[in-house]
Amino acid sequence: MxxxxxxxxxxxxxxxxxxxxxxxxxxxxxxxxxxxxxxxxxxxxxxxxxxxxxxxxxxxxxxxxxxxxxxxxxxxxxxxxxxxxxxxxxxxxxxxxxxxxxxxxxxxxxxxxxxxxxxxxYRKSAVFYLPQGWFGPLTWWLGLPWAPTGSISCGVWQMACRRIIVVMERTVKDLWVSVEAPQPVPTKEKAD
CATH class of the missing domain: 1.10.287 (Helix Hairpins)
Incomplete structure (x- = not known):
């Protein structure tokens, strides 16, 4: 942990x-x-x-x-x-x-x-283990380069953390822009 x-x-x-x-x-x-x-x-x-x-x-x-x-x-x-x-x-x-x-x-x-x-x-250590059969034959990939099969290696965990943080950053920026953006004011059209 x-x-x-x-x-x-x-x-x-x-x-x-x-x-x-x-x-x-x-x-x-x-x-x-x-x-x-x-x-x-x-x-x-x-x-x-x-x-x-x-x-x-x-x-x-x-x-x-x-x-x-x-x-x-x-x-x-x-x-x-x-x-x-x-x-x-x-x-x-x-x-x-x-x-x-x-x-x-x-x-x-x-x-x-x-x-x-x-x-x-910690190249040969598991950060944590996945439940059996969650990713099927791709489970070995999550343990690369040397972590045991069925576990998440340090390199994969670093990539996952970085990706989640970047996605959260984009989400916060998009929310901030949508809150900061001025709302269009409806205009009244003149009747001819």
Missing amino acids: ALLVTIFLLVLVSQIISWTGSAVLQGFFCSLYLRLFHSKLIARQHELKTTTWSTKAQLMATSAQDHFAKWAKLKRSVDKGFQDLETTNSEIASVKTQFSIKFNSALWFMTTGLQFFIGWW
Whole structure:
């Protein structure tokens, strides 16, 4: 019974991840990771952006001909600010790349890798047995590749769970669309 539920939950989690999209999950968890573990870097980026853009606004408001010394000082400050901001952005991009590699590896392991491992580990085990004669001569197929005849194998159970979840998803989407769709308003025809 535990194998039956474990396989179903693994398939359900992988389908939920598929529906949500790994890019959406990666973006969410990456921003959370940056805020939790690299908050100083994010704060520095925010501070550099605000100071550099405010200095650039002052630079744009200053006349280069009338106040050259002030304009040159602001120009150097803006250039230095953009250089520091570019360095900080490259550090953040590096952290995001490292996180992306680790996140995608963990996501693959939690979904596909675990399904392969459980299918391999329990390849000769029956998830559950069918009553005698339910599927006649096709009973052997449900035990493929190595489960005993008359039983459901891990691979077949994974396929069945995935199919049921996909069918339920379509049903819910169709119901949602039918509820959300505006009903046509009857029109009165003019009498001639």
